[in-house]
Amino acid sequence: MLIRSIKEMKQVVKKLKKEGKTIGFVPTMGYLHEGHRSLMRCSKKENQITVVSVFVNPIQFGEGEDLDRYPRDLERDLQVCREEGVDFLFHPKVEEMYPEGYSTYVVVEGLTEGLCGAFREGHFKGVSTVVAKLFNIVQPDRAYFGRKDYQQLIVIKRMVEDLNMDVEVVDCPIVREEDGLALSSRNKYLSPEERRSALSLSKALFRAKELFEAGERDAEKIKEEMRKIIKSYPEVKDIQYIEIVHPHTLKPKKKAEKGDVVALAVFIGNTRLIDNITL
């Protein structure tokens, strides 16, 4: 069930298509956790075949980011896929995805300028490019993305619509630890003290929602209260951004409305974590 070459993956897909099978696809960077499992389960429910890709995509990491230390464990990922009844794990090589002379990029303008895009230059260009490639290789009927990477989800939806791709992008809820921490492969970086401070993100988001539900609409006031909460945790090194944005345009709002998304990025020690909540 492990497929390591693009050619082989394409052949398998061709055969499945001929048999009229529906394909669900879960693109990941591996180090699979409960969040990924929830995507696989959604896909299993809605499709006859489920393909998971594990590919740490170098072109979506900026200089000085964590490409080299990003956690990898293919054996464990294979085990998770087996447990979830995934049909194929696609694990292409970097040299095959980006051979010498590689020159083509998919860019989504506008939506990628704010939030994470303002701090991670070229990140979304790398994301949309690799997802376009993977979609062309796997040709899924449906592709599953977690809402934790909310901006990524919206960028991919926009790309699929704009380029007339035949994929339904399905978004799945954030999966959290019992204490509220959003699952992320990067949580592995956290020391026990940092793990405690990482709770600041979800705590601030839950408080934002509480304030909104109590009638507060002033985005600045909500964000100010969030900042206070986050700064009260000892291992918080930097709040990169806290924003309340329109769920589709990702434009910052002054007056919060139902359906808006509160999103933030915070450095806990050297680890950059993101999270969000829908009002």
Place this chain on the structure above:
Amino acid sequence: MLIRSIKEMKQVVKKLKKEGKTIGFVPTMGYLHEGHRSLMRCSKKENQITVVSVFVNPIQFGEGEDLDRYPRDLERDLQVCREEGVDFLFHPKVEEMYPEGYSTYVVVEGLTEGLCGAFREGHFKGVSTVVAKLFNIVQPDRAYFGRKDYQQLIVIKRMVEDLNMDVEVVDCPIVREEDGLALSSRNKYLSPEERRSALSLSKALFRAKELFEAGERDAEKIKEEMRKIIKSYPEVKDIQYIEIVHPHTLKPKKKAEKGDVVALAVFIGNTRLIDNITL
């Protein structure tokens, strides 16, 4: 056989795919001429179904270029397609191809910097984007491009390979008038005097090939002789470029080799014409 909406085109394609039909695709900007006919004939020979698109793609025209006056005649195009036994003519609306909020572009870096790319900013970004969209809508097994737009051909081949698209890009020879002029929808702009001066392009290219075959390898010498020929025609307003390039990298050569491409762009009056020849 005329299809005006993306949705309808997709439905037709879905049905054809289900029936196991092979699809050949000829993307054009309309005002079809003998060059386009040759592409249709290639497609008819190699595929069960042939789709021609007619779409004057606004995003590949720069400011001050000829988007508004670009020749259009759908009735005539339909007639040509009927004569050639084309199965479907796809003619989408600009508003459906680029609805409000449209944000996604496909860019091929490097290859698009020289030749026409140096003079038509954003042109190839527009070309690769629309072709990616059309490929996703029509899902052809093979797509046919004329070699007259040589840089475009190479850019599209690169895009297809880089993005792992399942399309075979087939290139077809330049079709010329008896006196040598390469066919182009833009030839319609030419006055009788300009039409005579438009011959300068092919005359210079044929001379370049002659020189090469007689043993000349010095690109500068070949180009100098070409310049002299072109300048001897009265309606030549500007030689935008004359280059001898590697057929795949499009990098300019100092020493010409067999297989290299001699390409040029010349203004005849207000009309910009391009042409090329393979050594």
